Amino acid sequence: MTDVAWLSYSLQDFLMFGPQVFLRLFIRLNQDFWPWQLLVVPLTLAVPWMMCRPTHAWRRLAVWLVAAAWIGSGAGFLVRYFGEINWPAVWFGWAFVAQGLLIAVLAICCHSEAIPKGRAGVFTGLWLTGVVALPWVTVLQSGELGAMAVFGLTPDVTLAASSLVLAMMPRVWLWPLLPIPLVWVLFSAATYWALQLVWFLLLPAATLILFALGCWLSPSLARSQDPQSGHRGPVRR
Amino acid sequence: MRLTRRQLVIGAGISGFALASPGLFAELAGGTAAVPILRTVPSSGESVPAIGMGTWITFNVGNDPYLIESRTEVLKTFFDRGGSVVDCSPMYGSSADVLGKALNALQAHDQVFAATKIWTADESATRTQAESSHNRWGVARFDLLQVHNLLGWRGHLETLKEMKADGEIRYLGITTSHGRRHDEFARIMETEPLDFVQLTYNVLDREAESVLMPLARERGIAVIVNRPFQGGALFRRVQSEPLPPWAAVAGIGSWAEFFLKFVIAHPAVTCAIPATSQVAHMQENMAAMYGELPSESQRQRMAAFVRSL
Ligand SMILES: NC(=O)c1ccc[n+]([C@@H]2O[C@H](COP(=O)([O-])OP(=O)(O)OC[C@H]3O[C@@H](n4cnc5c(N)ncnc54)[C@H](OP(=O)(O)O)[C@@H]3O)[C@@H](O)[C@H]2O)c1
Numbered sequence: 001m002t003d004v005a006w007l008s009y010s011l012q013d014f015l016m017f018g019p020q021v022f023l024r025l026f027i028r029l030n031q032d033f034w035p036w037q038l039l040v041v042p043l044t045l046a047v048p049w050m051m052c053r054p055t056h057a058w059r060r061l062a063v064w065l066v067a068a069a070w071i072g073s074g075a076g077f078l079v080r081y082f083g084e085i086n087w088p089a090v091w092f093g094w095a096f097v098a099q100g101l102l103i104a105v106l107a108i109c110c111h112s113e114a115i116p117k118g119r120a121g122v123f124t125g126l127w128l129t130g131v132v133a134l135p136w137v138t139v140l141q142s143g144e145l146g147a148m149a150v151f152g153l154t155p156d157v158t159l160a161a162s163s164l165v166l167a168m169m170p171r172v173w174l175w176p177l178l179p180i181p182l183v184w185v186l187f188s189a190a191t192y193w194a195l196q197l198v199w200f201l202l203l204p205a206a207t208l209i210l211f212a213l214g215c216w217l218s219p220s221l222a223r224s225q226d227p228q229s230g231h232r233g234p235v236r237r
Numbered sequence: 238m239r240l241t242r243r244q245l246v247i248g249a250g251i252s253g254f255a256l257a258s259p260g261l262f263a264e265l266a267g268g269t270a271a272v273p274i275l276r277t278v279p280s281s282g283e284s285v286p287a288i289g290m291g292t293w294i295t296f297n298v299g300n301d302p303y304l305i306e307s308r309t310e311v312l313k314t315f316f317d318r319g320g321s322v323v324d325c326s327p328m329y330g331s332s333a334d335v336l337g338k339a340l341n342a343l344q345a346h347d348q349v350f351a352a353t354k355i356w357t358a359d360e361s362a363t364r365t366q367a368e369s370s371h372n373r374w375g376v377a378r379f380d381l382l383q384v385h386n387l388l389g390w391r392g393h394l395e396t397l398k399e400m401k402a403d404g405e406i407r408y409l410g411i412t413t414s415h416g417r418r419h420d421e422f423a424r425i426m427e428t429e430p431l432d433f434v435q436l437t438y439n440v441l442d443r444e445a446e447s448v449l450m451p452l453a454r455e456r457g458i459a460v461i462v463n464r465p466f467q468g469g470a471l472f473r474r475v476q477s478e479p480l481p482p483w484a485a486v487a488g489i490g491s492w493a494e495f496f497l498k499f500v501i502a503h504p505a506v507t508c509a510i511p512a513t514s515q516v517a518h519m520q521e522n523m524a525a526m527y528g529e530l531p532s533e534s535q536r537q538r539m540a541a542f543v544r545s546l
Contacts, residue, residue: 017294
């Protein structure tokens with residue numbers, strides 16, 4: 001096909017499923033996975049507490065939970081459910097699994113620092129926004145409580161909340177973790193736009209915002225802003 | 238003309254339904270004779286109903302039992318109202334599997350005119366892909382295999398010709414849409430022994446009228462029309478607009494009928510294949526297969542009216 005022919009396609013032309021079918025995926029996943037949500041949700045809520053512990057082992061556990069969430073939402077929602085109606089979702093699913101494994105390995109190799117006391121409350125608030133408030137987006141859009149997008153089971157909420165934790169990683173380790181989230185954010189935003197799922201656009205937007213706030217909260221940046229640390233951070237200059 | 242068992246079943250189904258539901262047919266046909274509009278496939282003389290069904294997006298529902306059941310109802314309504322031509326493609330995600338499940342649930346393999354496509358750049362994979370589609374649909378053989386969007390058409394057409402000669406398929410064809418690659422499409426129509434072409438034609442997208450449709454008539458090629466509602470955009474265009482009063486004179490009772498009758502009234506058109514996920518919409522769409530068709534001057538008026546909105 002010539003380059004010019006490609007220009008005659010609109011975003012809608014690439015959509016191979018309708019909004020109703022997509023929203024039903026969340027309902028089906030929740031039905032099939034029940035009652036494991038009762039285990040997943042409390043674990044999710046414990047992440048901020050773990051991230052603020054001085055002991056490295058707790059923080060590593062938190063990062064492993066995030067890694068498991070990537071693997072779960074990739075192999076579950078993306079490969080098994082979304083992949084049935086949209087073949088690129090299968091590739092994304094395996095990419096999510098790979099990202100989860102990478103995060104798990106990095107949690108062993110690199111020691112993330114505890115969130116400074118003064119910022120623990122903000123981190124907890126943002127995390128809860130990600131895992132408690134964002135799941136309602138799918139409910140608002142579909143009008144069905146059963147469509148709630150649970151962290152660890154569905155990709156957008158997983159990505160949005162975990163981007164806070166990823167932002168805590170030392171900068172050098174962060175770069176390899178960025179491509180998959182970035183491509184997913186673009187892909188999902190384009191998909192939701194084409195499906196006219198307006199509420200869903202909050203999800204990629206929230207991911208970017210939470211990641212930016214996570215960077216601002218990260219201990220290394222906090223230290224660089226602390227005059228007593230001996231460093232003169234860029235912000236104070 | 239020799240009738241196949243399936244053709245007989247389709248014919249008997251249509252007339253049986255007409256006899257059993259006189260009230261409905263009178264309503265469908267706006268009070269006129271309840272005879273479905275059929276069209277002849279030039280290469281064989283076989284008659285097919287002028288409204289078929291597409292499956293892009295609408296039948297791609299994965300393994301969702303609730304949605305599979307709902308699409309089965311849509312297909313049932315289609316058959317109940319005299320439909321038979323169903324179009325699909327390996328490109329349409331799970332649509333072929335869903336169709337297979339629906340056909341199985343309805344035990345309607347005898348009622349369907351099964352049309353699918355070959356969609357792979359690998360020109361040696363024609364038979365493999367056809368085989369996979371067979372398994373997904375659960376039909377004994379395809380009535381029509383089309384090369385989707387001309388992808389790898391040279392190799393695929395050669396194999397399709399062999400398959401037709403061996404009786405593995407009944408008809409072969411090529412498809413395009415959105416008015417793309419019409420020059421190349423016309424060259425293939427001129428040189429290859431095609432039974433069917435599939436192209437986009439609707440009240441607003443009328444490029445096919447200039448070359449492809451006259452060529453189809455000249456070469457005796459049946460024409461399947463995709464995107465008769467412009468992918469649904471036509472309904473959004475006329476959303477709050479009432480039907481013009483003169484539509485009733487042309488035998489038109491809804492916007493769906495308006496758009497479909499515009500298409501099937503073109504003398505080159507064999508059938509239109511609107512897609513829907515809703516039983517109510519299927520009922521509206523199938524109503525277009527009964528009653529009067531607009532004349533050429535009425536068609537021009539219809540096109541001008543929609544353009545003006
Ligand atoms: N290159 C190719 O070979 C090619 C390309 C394009 C299409 N095709 C074939 O052609 C078929 C038809 O084209 P298409 O599906 O793109 O578009 P289409 O049939 O023009 O439009 C389908 C849309 O119209 C809506 N609709 C149907 N009946 C309606 C009614 N009575 N009232 C209101 N809305 C109605 C459907 O929504 P609801 O579900 O809500 O009813 C759906 O969104 C395809 O399914 C496919 O099989 C082939």
